[in-house]
Amino acid sequence: MPEELYDIETTIPSNPIEEFLRMDRMPHIWCPGCGIGTTVNCFVRALQTSGLDLDKVAVVSGIGCTGRVAGYMNLDSFHTTHGRAIPFATGLKLANPELKVVVYSGDGDLTAIGGNHFIHAARRNMDLTVILINNMIYGMTGGQAAPTTPVGATASTTPHGNFEETFNLPFLAESCGAVYVARWTAHHVRHLTKSIKEALAKKGFSFVEILAPCPTLYSRRNKLGDGLDQMEFYRDNSEIKNGADTKTVTLDFQGKITVGKFVDKERPTYIEAMNQHYQKKYGERYVPSDEMRKHFHA
Amino acid sequence: MAQVAEQTKKAKGSVVIAAERCKGCGFCVEFCPPEVLELSTEYNSKGYHTPVLAKRDLCTGCDICGMVCPDFAIYGYIIKKKTKEA
């Protein structure tokens, strides 16, 4: 045995993220080079240092590649219908405000079919952490255009090139009243982890958009290489501008990517507003649910 | 089965690679700050080239590879050193 190995601690620590995942369901279904797993890694690391009681964290997903995240998390997890993770999460949170409810879903799910629910939950400042993985495409169903597919990009339903203007998601979230709005890419693992941690700790509608590669469909159809090429593109073309005006952060096809924490403000959450309102109006006559009462006197 | 990279006295850290879970995307190799990983010429049973710790002395155990891996197939750790009794 070489002498240099004598002094080493030989116990290898097991991967600390494994207890957060349903390892009995690995390997997952995501493609080689897909960025969703990377974002899950960051989410887990954010949970690790969040101080949250994991029994009280619930993940709600919709349908799509990102929608599968719920199934891999070793937490109370709900794989609901397409676009409707946010209203399900709303009901879950209102039934038990003690729960930390995280919505983890894709760009098409949350802003196309789910768009109405997205804007109303932000308006209400529902206490949800919304993690949106933006791969600019509908991956699971074979690469159709999403409201985030950039102008000029090719998708299976825009085979001649997309000419529809896209959503600027941070602007949308801010204009609807979200109290925390950030965008990162799957490349920015450290920033992303910190941002998710902040979003988890923040009361109210906290929104984190994460750009991630879809090598099999978006990148391939648009001749952008593979997942690694897209990650390198993120690295080379992202500009961190914390506090940037969200009106200016639109994403063009293979254009500059503005990342950062754009909005971090305070306003009463739906639950706070509801309880304050009834308390003020009815005093002792107001009977909050046991869970609401616990939540306010915790 | 995880491959445990050989540790060295000089290295600050090392990695554990769950090669069977790896899909050969290359993120870890590309984004490793000290550039100590390489894609192996070997394949796993699914036909992917998995990473190996090529420059084991230089691994810092920063776990950027672990954070960036989409398949939970690699993680880095800092080696706890104990001094040899004189």
Add this chain to the structure above:
Amino acid sequence: MHADPIGVLTGAHFIDGDHACSEGAIAAGCRFVAGYPITPSTEVVERIAERFPFVGGVFIQMEDEIASSIAIQGAVWGGKKAMTVTSGPGFSLMMEHIGLAAMTETPCVFVDVQRAGPSTGLPTMPAQGDMMQARWGSHGDYQIIAIVPNSPQECFDLTIHAFNLSERYRVPVMMMMDECVGHMIERVVIPSADKIEVHNRKVYDGPKESYRAFETGRDLVPSMVKAGDGYRIHVTGLTHDEKGYPDMSVSAQGKLVQRLMDKIRIHTDDIVMYKEEDVEGADVVVVSFGITSRTAIPAIEQAKAKGLKVGHLRLVVVWPFPEKRIRELAGKVKSIVVPELNMGQIVYEVERCAAGKCNVVSVPHAGGTVHQPKDIFAAIEKSLRGT
């Protein structure tokens, strides 16, 4: 167990069916309602909005029916009893989530105060045109229970029953009211809380490692937990195994769908509910439900006055359909007359079960108002011709 007294407005009231339904829900222990306004159901949620802050409930008017129909399911997994309320157009929007509730075995109540359709139809006028939709509206194979009250008193009593059935069998239950029953004002007696039976879902409280969220015993109903109890459950609308994990195999599909169907089928005898009058020895039986059962009464009396032997079978639970009883009756009577405020829906079930053993006559109506008793009477007479 008995109702929580905090929600029970014991006493005699003079209220409409919609309001009686709200009181029934509160008495049943419902403490989460998500809804969207739609005539003629809106009064249900309006009363809930008024009452909930004083009984520990949470009401939220969601942005649409689709959001309402799934918000209630989130609340159920958060530990509450939950209900949503709508009419035809909203019922159509809720179909996907009725399927989700059936697939994930989420107990919840959907109230449909039916109005004339199709489409926007006659918003302020009654019909019973959603009866088949209640059973078959969502895609795929699944079971639901549908209950039809015929008075404000029944709106109170049967809403409690709807919650109890939903909790017992972990199935979505449809309360199929109609604009007439919903907006008529009658005496509603609410008993004291200790006289109201309330049933809660079977809860698992054993060791976490051995919990299988969708494993069942002979009754085919799995025990439930809620988010936050530490069981780390996974609930999905995908075909799943006993752990709740997605299982994309033909065998898992066969197993799961069969159990979801059997879960109601094997308990059909306990679930079916109908009220009979003078059916023994009758030549004609009028099979009716909801408001139509009340307009049938003068028709039946007129027929009896003419010497006809007419019985009345009023369906209270329409789904699961009382196949056994209809089959039995068809062998004993000359004809069955089915008046409904639609162009013929439940009559098909009656025909199917009668299997040609007797005449089956539909008394359809496009909706907008109730039947004229004379039309039901004419059908009773006609049904005996050629028998």
